[in-house]
Amino acid sequence: MECRKTNVYTNIKKSIAIGLLCCFYCLYTYAQHTNNEQVKRLQRTILIYNFTQQITWENQENNERFRIGVLGPDRAIIDFKALVEKHKADNKPIEVIGFNLVEDIEDIQLLYVNNKYNFDINYILSEISGKNIFLVTEDYNYHTSMINIKNTGDSFVYEINNKNIEREGFVVLNSLKQYAINSPQKWENLYKTTEASSEKFKKEEAYQQKHKNNNPKIIVDTILNAVEIRDEWIKILSNESELQQKKFADKVKIERELEENIKQQIDFIKSQEEKIISSDLEIKKQLKYIENQTIEIEKKENILQEKESKINIYKTLNILLIVFICLLLLGALIIFKNYLVNKKLNKKLKIKNLEIEKQALELKSKNEELEQFAYIASHDLKEPLITITSLISLFVDDYKDKFDETGKMTLNFISESSVRMQKLIDAILQYSRLGKSKVYEDVNCNNTISTLKKDLRHVIERTNTKIISGDLPIVKGAKLELRLLFQNLISNGIKFTKVDTNPLIEINCIKKSISNGSNNDTVWEFSIKDNGIGIQEKHRVRIFSIFQRLHSREEYEGTGIGLAHCKKIVESHGGKIWLDSNEGEGTTFYFTIPA
Known part of the structure; x- marks a missing residue:
């Protein structure tokens, strides 16, 4: 009886021990599996984030955010969102976007695709071509993506397809290329090893899942049956061997x-x-x-x-x-x-x-x-x-009867020469005095012309001269010298006229601004036009010299000093004098007086 109680007690303890052993083993297996999955997901997320730091995108500086896309209902989108809360890519906030269809993919910089969702890799590459999107895949065949990663149990490895990367214009740092798998054979062996490990893990997991889901009572009964079988086996052995003793x-x-x-x-x-x-x-x-x-x-x-x-x-x-x-x-x-x-x-x-x-x-x-x-x-x-x-x-008056015709003619020539000599001397005296007057006053040119018309009335009537003058200004100057200036020019216009031609004199004046270096000076420009015989171009400078005559005294009388007077008067007033003439048509004299 005591032996039987002891056996029962022993059996109960065995059952409890085996039950506890099974529970702890299940807990251990589940915890280890959960921990491994979390580590793998974290490793995948960090690995892909590391890719973003070693790849260069074109025109990335124009984007305010760095966008990562996940194709399919993958839990990786949760891992990425947890990571981007505390990290940035290229000093820019990271945004994670999920896509269910390949056609919806746009406006991202990096796309992650897992082969377990059976998306066609060639179709994906054709859809994202030219959109500046870098493709990262998992568990696809060798050299079908841009970067393809694979889990090897405790870590991840990856391979790089430089052809696809260069075609899309991306630049990958050498540090990323250094650790990539670059051999198809290595990738295939790695794939086979991983598949075998995965198959074994799936079988163990299925076995554990099967036993984990069973009723605890059935587990205990199973253990008790095993113990009873062991006891019966021991009994049989004890009967057949030394244990019996x-x-x-x-x-x-x-x-x-x-x-x-x-x-x-x-x-x-x-x-x-x-x-x-x-x-x-x-x-x-x-x-x-x-x-x-x-x-x-x-x-x-x-x-x-x-x-x-x-x-x-x-x-x-x-x-x-x-x-x-x-x-x-x-x-x-x-x-x-x-x-x-x-x-x-x-x-x-x-x-x-x-x-x-x-x-x-x-x-x-x-x-x-x-x-x-x-x-x-x-x-x-x-x-x-x-x-x-x-x-x-005296000779002419007292002795003219005593001279013959030749003597009288000689006395007449001497008398005329003396008179002409006297006029020349008077002209020289007058010329030497010109320009000495420094007292300038307002001279009304209209009044001056009117006075000259009166003084020259006999000459004007005799030659049937017509003088036309416009509205002339009041200028600053020496009154007598300006009167002599107008008188000489008008007299020349009347004197040097063709036979059977009525002289016509036109007097006008305009106000002009002329350039004088860096300054502009304002002057009155007078013009006195006649219809006389004109002046040849070669004589236009010479006629303003003193005692210069262009015609003989028999043709036109005068001393040849009148225009020299005009030039000296104009220059003493700070002006210039010149002429414009066509031979046989007349002459126009121009002179300026400062305004």
Whole structure:
């Protein structure tokens, strides 16, 4: 009876131990499987995020965000969204977008596709071609994508298709190419190894799942049956061997050894569970450390960007400062050079001014001497000429009957020559006095012309001359000299006229602005037009010289000094005189007086 109770007690303990062993084994298997899946998903996410840091997109700076697309109902979209909350790509926020259809894919930079959803890789490549989208796939055949990744149990490996990448214009860093699988044979062997491991894992998982879903009571019954079978087998052996002769104490010893073995198995399960928990904690610590390192890297990147920005600002300021200093030096050099040039020119100008002043004084002295000589010569010549004229008059009056015709003609020539000589002397005296008057007054040119018409009335009536004058201005000048100017020009217009032609004189005036270096001067431009014989072009300068005649005295009388008077009067008033003439049609004299 006691032996039977002991057997029952032993059987119960065995059942409990085996049940606990099965429970712990299931928990261990589930925890390990869950932990492995989380690690794989995290590794996949970090690996793809690492791709974004080592690939260059065209015109990426124009995008405000970096967009990652996931094709199909893949849990990777959750992992990506968890990652992008604390990370950036190319210093830009990351946005994760899910797509159910290939046709909907657009406006992203990177696309992830898993082969377990059976999407056609060639169709995907044709749809994203030219859209600047980089394709990352998982578990596809070798060299069918751009980057294809594969899980090898504890980690991921990848292979790169440079042909597809270069065709779409992407640039991949050498650091990414360095660790890629570049052999189709290696990829195939890796694929076979992974498939075998995956098949084994699936079988174990199916077995565990099958037993995990069974009723606990059935598990206990199964264990009890196994124990009963073991006991019956022991009994049979004991009947057939030396066990039959053993005592009850030996059986208890065997049972205790078995119980101790079960306890060791339970302790081993507990230790494995503790290791799993410790591994989870270590992974969390590593993730926390990676997160902290990422935050620290971002802070340092921000600091570096700020420093780089400041350095760029300082560089720009230094360049601007250097340019400004160069401009200042160039300006100072130009100013100094101009100063030296101006100093040299001023020195030359001063010398020239002194020379001009000296020459002006000499010229003034010469002019005064010349005018004095002309006045004295003409005055001294006038007295003997008057005596000669008086004696000739006495000869003509008292002795004209005693001379023959030749003598009378000779006396007449002498008398006319004396008169002409007297007129020349008077003209020289008048010419020497011109320009000496420095007192200018307002001269009404209309009144001056009216006075001249009265003075020349006999000549005008005799030659049937017609004088037409417009509205003439009031000018500043010497009244007598201006009257002599108009008189000489009008008299020439009447004198030098064809026979049987009635003289026509037209007098007009306009106000003009003429350029004088950097200034503009305003002048009155007078024109006196006649219908006379005209002047040849070769004589147009010569006629303004003193005692210059173009015709004999028999044709036209005069001394040849009238136009010389006109030139001297105009120039003394600060103006110019010139003419325009067509031979046989008439002449127009122009002169200017400052307004």
